[in-house]
Amino acid sequence: MQRQEIVISGSGGQGVVLGGIIVAEAAAIYEDRFATHNQSYGPEARGGASKSEVIISDGAIHFPEVENPDILVALTQEAVDKFAGTVKPDGILITDTMVKKLPAKGEYKTYVLPIRATAEEVRGQIVTNMVTLGALVVITKIVGLEALKQAVLARIPKGTEAINMQALEAGMKIAEKEL
């Protein structure tokens, strides 16, 4: 696999930043590849838009900026409106069933999954990132499941392992139905 660019976007409180970090660390620390993680905050961060960029590569990464993601996760209408137009033609868009206005069918592949509703069922908005990661790994295989689980466990507070793993697996399940 060559360089892969992933953007995870949503709103504050969904754990988008941590989600991106976990993907990058799964690749770099547990799979010995190269990865970068980046986010930019403008004054709109206060409002709640959130975007996390990850690049994974088998070689050193010299340009750590994402212009056209291979994979875009967009959890809100705002995120879809802002970023769906940037996805590579042969890329993947993963979005949420709560997003009502999807972009006109592009060349990329689109998956519409009940990520946010599943998070609410498991625990609440706070585990949205875990449901997202579970779905992401099933659809894109961007990192291995074992690496992902290790990276999750290294980043979450002690005592929250069970609920986070439950959310991750719920995300995997909703994605498996779409394959």
Added chain:
Amino acid sequence: MQRQEIVISGSGGQGVVLGGIIVAEAAAIYEDRFATHNQSYGPEARGGASKSEVIISDGAIHFPEVENPDILVALTQEAVDKFAGTVKPDGILITDTMVKKLPAKGEYKTYVLPIRATAEEVRGQIVTNMVTLGALVVITKIVGLEALKQAVLARIPKGTEAINMQALEAGMKIAEKEL
């Protein structure tokens, strides 16, 4: 204040990545400025070297990469060896008393503080980032103390507020002695 570039570097387990995120969020979310946070992981991430880059600016940030930090925090000998040469001539290096080989006196200002020993006293390696942030804000005033505290409280697990605030304040104290 124009653009300011900050690098926090150390080893895994010191919370360097979260430390960088908190500084960026303090500036962007609680002070309405612009900020980016970036980290790159190579296969050496497994070994434990860790580096977190933050840029804070009053205007939009078009080049989110740090080449020559205005402020470098280097918590280990390896971090000092790798990055001290990149600090801007009028910049600031904050390092730890456990670092035995300091670089030849450059044009930048150097502060040597017992950050790691203080973290050990308060709770252990895991609060190194909080001690670091306390020292950083006293020496550089890169973000306001109130914004920093709010950003910390938004990012740490519930139930750990008291110990993290204690570590932050311990970091402020060791820095105040050096002013």
